[in-house]
Amino acid sequence: MSQVEAVRTSPLGRLWMNRNLRFACLTLPGAIFILLFLVAPLMSIVVFSFWRTESYNLIAEWNLDNYRVLLSDPTYLTFLWRSTVMAVAVSLISLVYAYPVAYLIAKHGGRYRLILVLLTAAPFLTGIILRVTAIQHILGPIGLINMALTTFGMEPVEVLMYSNVASAIGLVYLWAPFMVLAIYLSLLNFNFELLEVAKVCGARPWRAFVEVTWPLNWMGTAIGIVLVFVPTLASSVTPRFLGGVDGALYGTILAHQFGATGTWALGSAMGVILFALSLIVILGIWRAVNLRRSGFTGEEA
Amino acid sequence: MAAVNPGERLLIVGQSVMLLLLYIFLYFPIFYVVYLSFMENNVWPFPPEFTLDHYALLESMSDFHEGLINSTLIGLGTGALSALFACLAVVGLLKYRSRFRAALIVLYMSPLFVAHILIGISTLMFNRGVLDMPGNIPSTILANTTYGVAFAFLVILAQLLRYDWRLDEAAMVFGARPARTFWEVTLPNTWPALLGAFLVSFILAFNNLDISFYNLGAIPTLPTIAWGTLRHGVKPELYALASIVNALVFLILITLYFLLRTGLVKLGHRD
Numbered sequence: 343m344s345q346v347e348a349v350r351t352s353p354l355g356r357l358w359m360n361r362n363l364r365f366a367c368l369t370l371p372g373a374i375f376i377l378l379f380l381v382a383p384l385m386s387i388v389v390f391s392f393w394r395t396e397s398y399n400l401i402a403e404w405n406l407d408n409y410r411v412l413l414s415d416p417t418y419l420t421f422l423w424r425s426t427v428m429a430v431a432v433s434l435i436s437l438v439y440a441y442p443v444a445y446l447i448a449k450h451g452g453r454y455r456l457i458l459v460l461l462t463a464a465p466f467l468t469g470i471i472l473r474v475t476a477i478q479h480i481l482g483p484i485g486l487i488n489m490a491l492t493t494f495g496m497e498p499v500e501v502l503m504y505s506n507v508a509s510a511i512g513l514v515y516l517w518a519p520f521m522v523l524a525i526y527l528s529l530l531n532f533n534f535e536l537l538e539v540a541k542v543c544g545a546r547p548w549r550a551f552v553e554v555t556w557p558l559n560w561m562g563t564a565i566g567i568v569l570v571f572v573p574t575l576a577s578s579v580t581p582r583f584l585g586g587v588d589g590a591l592y593g594t595i596l597a598h599q600f601g602a603t604g605t606w607a608l609g610s611a612m613g614v615i616l617f618a619l620s621l622i623v624i625l626g627i628w629r630a631v632n633l634r635r636s637g638f639t640g641e642e643a
Numbered sequence: 644m645a646a647v648n649p650g651e652r653l654l655i656v657g658q659s660v661m662l663l664l665l666y667i668f669l670y671f672p673i674f675y676v677v678y679l680s681f682m683e684n685n686v687w688p689f690p691p692e693f694t695l696d697h698y699a700l701l702e703s704m705s706d707f708h709e710g711l712i713n714s715t716l717i718g719l720g721t722g723a724l725s726a727l728f729a730c731l732a733v734v735g736l737l738k739y740r741s742r743f744r745a746a747l748i749v750l751y752m753s754p755l756f757v758a759h760i761l762i763g764i765s766t767l768m769f770n771r772g773v774l775d776m777p778g779n780i781p782s783t784i785l786a787n788t789t790y791g792v793a794f795a796f797l798v799i800l801a802q803l804l805r806y807d808w809r810l811d812e813a814a815m816v817f818g819a820r821p822a823r824t825f826w827e828v829t830l831p832n833t834w835p836a837l838l839g840a841f842l843v844s845f846i847l848a849f850n851n852l853d854i855s856f857y858n859l860g861a862i863p864t865l866p867t868i869a870w871g872t873l874r875h876g877v878k879p880e881l882y883a884l885a886s887i888v889n890a891l892v893f894l895i896l897i898t899l900y901f902l903l904r905t906g907l908v909k910l911g912h913r914d
Contacts, residue, residue: 361739368735369747372728372792380754380762380789383769390768400772443665446658458662460900465669467843468892469850471869472885475877476672479679484877486675489687515668522665547650568756576758579852583873593760600764600857613764617757624756 384617391611398604408611418595422615425592428506429575432513433521436570437563439514440521445555447522448529455530462522470516474583477512481584504586512584513574521566528562564627572620592616673889680882697883704880710863713780714849717864720784722845725791726799726837732792733799734829738808752797754790762789763857770858783858787848794847795840802836835903842899846892 392404412418447458465473480486481502488498501507532555540550556563578593585591596616599609680697682688701707732751736744754762766786770776810832814824848855852866859867865888872881 362741365735365739365741368731368739369743372732372796373747373750375724375728376750376754376789376792379766379785380757382773383765384757384761386769386773387765390772439661439665442658443662446655446662450655457900460896462665462669464893464896465673467846467850467896468673468889469847469852469866471852471866471873472676472850472888473672475869475873475881475885476676478873478877479675480672484686493687515672518665519669547654572756573758576760578760579870593758596764597760600767606768609764610768613761617761620756620758 387610387613390607391614393607393610395605395607398606400606408608411608412611412615418592418612421590421592421595422619424506425575425577426619428510428513428577428581428591429571432510432517432574433567433571435510435514436518436521437567440518440525440566441563444522444525444529448526448532449534459523459526462519466516466519470579473516474512474580477515478583481508481511504584504589506581506585506589509577509581509585509589509591512580513577516580517570517573520569524562524566524569525559528559528565532559561631564631568624568627571623575620575623576616676882677886677889680879680886685877685879685882697879700878700880701883701887704868706863706868707884710865710868713859713862714855714864714866716780717783717787717851717855718845718849720781721787721791721848722841724784724788725795725844726841728788728792729795729799729840730833730837732796733803737800737803737806752793754793757790759790759851759853760857762786763854766854767857778858778860779862780859783855784848786854786858787851788844791844791848795844798840798843799833799836802839803833806833839899839903842895846895850888850892 390400391408392406394401394403394405394407443462444459447455451458478485482488483498483503485502487502491498502511536554536558537550540554541547545553576593576596577591578597581589581591582594592612593616596609596612599605599612678691679685679688681691681693681695683692683694683696729751732747736747741747763786766782767778770778770782776782810828811824814828815821819827850866851864852870855864856867856870865884869881869884872878872884
């Protein structure tokens with residue numbers, strides 16, 4: 343410190359030379375912002391979930407009714423179960439499809455790597471609603487596939503019109519790019535020469551993948567899985583427009599509490615359950631990430 | 644590179660086919676909507692009959708201009724705030740060692756793992772119940788900035804990992820004050836990263852549905868207009884709206900890509 347004070351003698355300059363203070367000035371504004379505008383609101387719905395609503399107004403009377411309704415009424419549990427199954431299915435489909443694609447780009451993309459991977463991510467930026475509109479015009483009753491079939495005198499494919507399959511295709515369409523991106527970023531830092539070593543040691547390609555590539559890239563893969571799982575579990579717009587009458591998912595019902603019915607407290611409780619479930623999945627996957635085997639050295643910066 | 648054996652070549656061919664199919668899956672629906680926007684008949688537009696009527700309809704829609712202005716405001720506010728917070732954080736985290744570093748990185752990335760509908764409803768409830776503030780454009784900007792910071796953070800971090808901080812130290816050694824170092828050394832070398840972060844969070848907030856819808860209620864944005872139109876059965880002007888927004892997004896991305904590719908903007912020091 344003494345050496346530094348000789349350089350900057352003004353009080354302000356002295357403050358500036360304090361490294362901890364500079365670190366705090368730079369990193370804290372955003373951190374405080376996230377705590378105030380993301381974490382605090384999420385905490386507030388936990389509080390509201392123990393209140394009740396009367397004719398569109400929240401009333402601060404502590405009770406457990408919302409949770410009792412949600413956990414005893416089979417409808418809500420059914421929707422939660424359906425959403426969970428959908429999220430697992432969509433994550434698995436995305437994973438199985440994205441891995442080979444990300445692998446190809448990372449290993450053989452050469453100087454076109456960046457543009458190849460950005461091309462998979464770019465549609466994400468056009469927003470959920472326009473992407474749902476787009477996929478609906480391929481799958482739906484007046485979608486390209488079924489219109490083509492009927493025009494040429496064939497039976498339309500029922501399963502593409504307003505079904506859970508259509509919702510699943512739509513959700514893969516929305517979120518699979520995240521999986522490609524996450525796995526790609528992980529493989530980018532993966533040393534492919536390790537595979538040559540495995541080969542020299544006599545491992546067949548599949549064994550080398552299972553014992554080298556997969557565990558060493560599990561961290562990036564896990565992030566990809568979570569990035570697909572979380573928004574799928576909460577999806578409300580996609581099932582509404584692709585799933586039809588019977589295709590409603592948990593998110594659709596959750597959205598309903600804040601729209602037509604105006605049952606804020608019940609909706610908050612639904613939100614808390616959704617958040618808790620996502621958190622359990624994230625923590626579960628995080629525990630499965632073996633940091634040592636993932637090649638994580640803590641020196642990524 | 645080692646010699647490629649037949650098995651490996653087959654694998655590469657297979658993966659290339661999968662990649663090609665993925666591009667078709669991702670882009671065909673988008674181009675089909677653009678195609679529909681120019682078609683007289685939107686249900687079975689073959690053979691094509693061109694028309695610009697849908698774009699004229701969009702122009703005459705009462706809330707289209709208001710929605711466009713609101714979406715742009717939300718995008719600009721979110722983009723600017725996100726890029727600012729993220730830039731400060733990345734500079735701090737890359738330049739200084741601290742035991743809070745890992746925790747801060749997790750915090751900055753955490754919004755990526757919260758579903759948008761949860762951000763939407765929780766900020767709505769927080770504003771109503773705690774702050775007693777009605778939903779408006781500023782509150783929507785703040786709500787969108789949560790995940791905007793996370794995306795901006797990733798973009799800036801990816802770019803600045805390669806930045807050579809010795810450039811700053813060199814400037815300081817030659818007697819430049821911190822502010823002057825920032826304006827004359829740091830900023831000129833890092834602005835593409837900042838611009839990229841701004842544009843990504845701008846586009847995301849511009850197109851956001853869940854968060855903007857819950858915060859704004861009846862105030863229109865382009866995505867909420869599109870959502871309303873879709874709810875009442877598809878109207879042809881929706882194709883025009885979708886085409887315009889898609890074209891804008893891709894134009895911005897292509898510009899950004901070429902800015903980064905051509906020597907026009909170069910990032911700091913590279914080996």
